[in-house]
Amino acid sequence: MSTPTLHEHHTVRPKTYLLILIMLLILTATTTGVAFLDLGVLNPVVALAIAVIKSVLVILFFMHLRYSSRLLKLTLGAGFFTFLVLITLTLSDYISRSWGLW
């Protein structure tokens, strides 16, 4: 019996993986290099922005989310959104606890 595949499954090609790997390694070298420059308040901003770009590349291509169903995209989106809500609420609590004292 041949094995029928009833679902449409997108197989990512190795060439794509290799391209993403090279981009990730270049971004790693970039973020390390930028750490030695004095950008003032922008140092953490740039480092975290590069980290976000790297993780988006991993999620979309290595984890196939770009080719996945809306259900999976929504699941991860809801997860990150809830995480940001929790961070924001916690920080707004701490920042307003001793309001005016600092």
Add this chain to the structure above:
Amino acid sequence: MDSQAIASEPVGPHENQDAHDHPPYLVHHFATIGQQVETASFGMWVFLVTEIMFFGGMFMAYLLYRSWYYHAFVAGSNLLSIQMGTIMTATLIVSSFTVAMGVYCAETRNRKGLIVSLIITLVLGLSFLGIKADEWHGAYVEHHIPGANFSIEDFVHPTDARDIPMAPDEALHTQIFFFLYFSLTGVHALHMIIGCCVLSVLLFQIWGGAYMDGHTSMIQNFGLYWHFVDIVWIFLFPLLYLISRHPLK
């Protein structure tokens, strides 16, 4: 057919009428292979979201304490080696690539490629843990593990002339940095150890001929787990190693 349809594909009325017209790995409570694969992925993604929350608590603590004890966190962070951090990051990124290649090989039923990809992944994962262990050992030797043997000597009397000596009470706060450093990297390393164990089991099964029938959900879900652990490190690397090199005055 009263299946709990959560797959995005609509289930056709004539599909699957012949009970034998499907691969043997389609279990009876799913209507189609697509639905079964989708359900397995969905479960894994939900698990990964709980993992975001799990690590998220520690990221939150790091964010808050770094803003409270900024100078202590800068002093602690600057004792970590950027070179080691970069090598560990590169190691994990390449291991993510080899896992992705492993998933590709499983999908194309390339047994040899799958075995080679996963062995390289295992070697890279263990290398990461080795470098990490060396770094932890360094912190142990320098008395940077929080607790009774913690020493503030390196912060009150810094050996590097460019570092500003800290007051003893302020220097004690570096313990919080190291506590969070060991918590975050420790829990991350625990995930790596679990990943390496699962990887070993998978390799053993593949050696015996498993996962060559086109049913690759297990390999794909393992890949998702490994990539997630990689992403956690992608954020730990800048937070612990990079962002404190040029502190604000």
